[in-house]
Amino acid sequence: MGNTSSILTQYDIEEVQEHCNNTFSQQEIVSLYQRFCQLDRNSGGFISADEFLSVPEFAVNPLAQRLFRMIDGLNFKEFVAFLSAFSSRATLQHKVEYIFKVYDSDGNGKVAFSDLLDVLRDLTGQFISEQQREPVLTQVLEEAGYKKDSILVLSDFMKILGSNGLKMEVEVPVD
Amino acid sequence: MASMSSSNLELDLDRPNIEDYLTADSIQEPRGKLRLHDFLDISPTLTEAGGAIVDDSFTRCFKSNPPEPWNWNVYLFPLWCLGVVVRYGILFPVRVLILTLGWIIFLSCYIPVHLLLKGHDKLRKKLERGLVELICSFFVASWTGVVKYHGPRPCTRPKQVFVANHTSMIDFIILEQMTAFAVIMQKHPGWVGLLQSTILESVGCIWFNRSEAKDREIVTRKLREHVEGPDNNPLLIFPEGTCVNNHYTVMFKKGAFELGSTVCPIAIKYNKIFVDAFWNSKKQSFTTHLLQLMTSWAVVCDVWYLEPQNMKPGETPIQFAERVREIISARAGIKMVPWDGYLKYSRPSPKHREHKQQAFAESVLRRLKDK
Numbered sequence: 001m002g003n004t005s006s007i008l009t010q011y012d013i014e015e016v017q018e019h020c021n022n023t024f025s026q027q028e029i030v031s032l033y034q035r036f037c038q039l040d041r042n043s044g045g046f047i048s049a050d051e052f053l054s055v056p057e058f059a060v061n062p063l064a065q066r067l068f069r070m071i072d073g074l075n076f077k078e079f080v081a082f083l084s085a086f087s088s089r090a091t092l093q094h095k096v097e098y099i100f101k102v103y104d105s106d107g108n109g110k111v112a113f114s115d116l117l118d119v120l121r122d123l124t125g126q127f128i129s130e131q132q133r134e135p136v137l138t139q140v141l142e143e144a145g146y147k148k149d150s151i152l153v154l155s156d157f158m159k160i161l162g163s164n165g166l167k168m169e170v171e172v173p174v175d
Numbered sequence: 176m177a178s179m180s181s182s183n184l185e186l187d188l189d190r191p192n193i194e195d196y197l198t199a200d201s202i203q204e205p206r207g208k209l210r211l212h213d214f215l216d217i218s219p220t221l222t223e224a225g226g227a228i229v230d231d232s233f234t235r236c237f238k239s240n241p242p243e244p245w246n247w248n249v250y251l252f253p254l255w256c257l258g259v260v261v262r263y264g265i266l267f268p269v270r271v272l273i274l275t276l277g278w279i280i281f282l283s284c285y286i287p288v289h290l291l292l293k294g295h296d297k298l299r300k301k302l303e304r305g306l307v308e309l310i311c312s313f314f315v316a317s318w319t320g321v322v323k324y325h326g327p328r329p330c331t332r333p334k335q336v337f338v339a340n341h342t343s344m345i346d347f348i349i350l351e352q353m354t355a356f357a358v359i360m361q362k363h364p365g366w367v368g369l370l371q372s373t374i375l376e377s378v379g380c381i382w383f384n385r386s387e388a389k390d391r392e393i394v395t396r397k398l399r400e401h402v403e404g405p406d407n408n409p410l411l412i413f414p415e416g417t418c419v420n421n422h423y424t425v426m427f428k429k430g431a432f433e434l435g436s437t438v439c440p441i442a443i444k445y446n447k448i449f450v451d452a453f454w455n456s457k458k459q460s461f462t463t464h465l466l467q468l469m470t471s472w473a474v475v476c477d478v479w480y481l482e483p484q485n486m487k488p489g490e491t492p493i494q495f496a497e498r499v500r501e502i503i504s505a506r507a508g509i510k511m512v513p514w515d516g517y518l519k520y521s522r523p524s525p526k527h528r529e530h531k532q533q534a535f536a537e538s539v540l541r542r543l544k545d546k
Contacts, residue, residue, distance in 0.1 A: 032229070035230065039234075055231050055234060056233050056514060056518045057233065058224060058227035059523050059528075061223055061531070062528055062532050063220050063221065064224065067224055071228075083229065085225075099215070099217060099218065099221070102217065103215075116214065116215075123217070123535050125533070127529075127532055137214065140209055140210055140211045143211070144210065157215065160211055160215055161212065164212065166218050168225075170222060170229050171229075172230075173230050
């Protein structure tokens with residue numbers, strides 16, 4: 001709380017705003033900065049996995065581990081860019097890309113059956129057995145016109161998710 | 176509709192016609208057949224994660240808001256400087272003097288009483304109680320404490336415990352100057368620990384160690400023994416288990432509420448205009464905290480002694496605890512959050528995540544059956 005040396009100037013705010021494609025207003029960026037400083041307890045300039053885990057609401061989320069790879073060691077500019085998918089001003093394309101990145105753990109632009117299975121495992125835990133997950137997933141894939149060994153790319157995600165619109169918004173509290 | 180009913184007649188009435196479902200695919204169906212969309216759309220879970228990153232109710236409980244600086248123009252700044260001079264140059268030395276005087280008086284009375292009256296327990300205890308109340312009054316005077324007590328003063332009766340919300344260790348001192356409570360505390364290192372093991376022993380204190388799991392059974396037993404003894408000082412418990420910033424209350428631990436005694440709630444609210452009394456034990460040692468208080472203008476707070484509560488028939492200890500928490504939070508005008516204070520020191524148990532996973536899994540399995 002005491003590192004008053006890291007105060008945001010107007011230039012900094014505008015740079016961050018540009019980096020996130022104007023998805024956040026300047027006031028929201030200031031609020032996010034206060035939040036960033038609050039989470040970054042050791043003032044290292046980035047939030048470590050440990051500091052994220054100290055937020056209990058985040059730690060109990062089934063997808064917390066997956067999101068770690070994406071947020072570990074982010075500086076403030078990247079932190080805002082990471083959260084920009086949750087802004088009400090973000091485009092549908094942006095949100096679908098974000099979901100795609102969560103699935104695509106190795107970042108090669110391809111989502112395979114194993115990736116889909118991994119996310120389903122995270123979301124359902126031990127409450128659906130391994131033997132049940134595979135056939136269910138295979139079945140919905142085939143019904144949607146894909147095969148079990150199909151590789152999904154971003155355009156497939158856009159087609160499947162884009163048709164009904166996505167509700168993925170978080171409001172940034174502004175004092 | 177007519178075509179549907181005629182095709183239904185041709186098929187088994189138990190199984191719905193798959194073709195009918197396929198044509199209705201373009202319409203948004205919240206229930207019914209599972210589609211690839213339902214598996215790929217992880218947006219609700221992601222929204223929760225994003226929401227937690229942006230703002231969460233737990234971190235808000237321990238945030239010490241720095242006071243707004245008001246000394247930024249030509250005439251306010253010298254006033255503020257004058258204030259600093261008065262606080263550090265005049266008030267602080269006077270307060271240190273008062274405190275030292277208080278300690279001298281206290282020790283010169285306490286040590287003889289403690290050693291010489293070994294045989295006359297009742298008299299000794301009475302005098303020690305009075306002396307502890309005295310030294311607490313000196314402490315409060317050393318911060319220029321303006322404490323307004325509302326409600327009937329606590330009396331010494333068996334089978335009752337007092338519970339209060341917790342902001343700093345000074346809560347204990349403020350309450351102690353009015354009534355010599357026995358307290359249950361975490362053992363601290365340093366000079367505080369020394370005070371705990373010598374003086375506080377005389378009013379009857381119970382020690383615990385947060386990190387020891389086995390400790391809980393021993394502590395529960397000690398609590399019960401204390402509450403049942405008619406000569407023991409009334410027991411004061413801070414069921415939050417940790418210091419919170421006086422704007423929120425975290426969940427109360429049920430230990431105090433399953434002793435089978437009457438629970439007397441006490442609400443404490445500090446006025447932040449004068450000083451922020453929240454002790455953030457991760458950021459400051461207790462000594463620094465005290466020094467901060469001694470160099471502020473005053474510590475102003477309200478203490479409300481509320482109506483004693485008993486466990487209602489059919490109420491579990493946890494429900495009882497939450498009910499009392501609601502009474503205290505309402506009186507002090509602070510908000511309640513559904514988190515356990517000990518999450519400050521440890522991670523949430525996997526149970527919570529499993530709960531979410533179970534909910535999702537059950538909805539998937541249910542929709543599987545819908546086919």
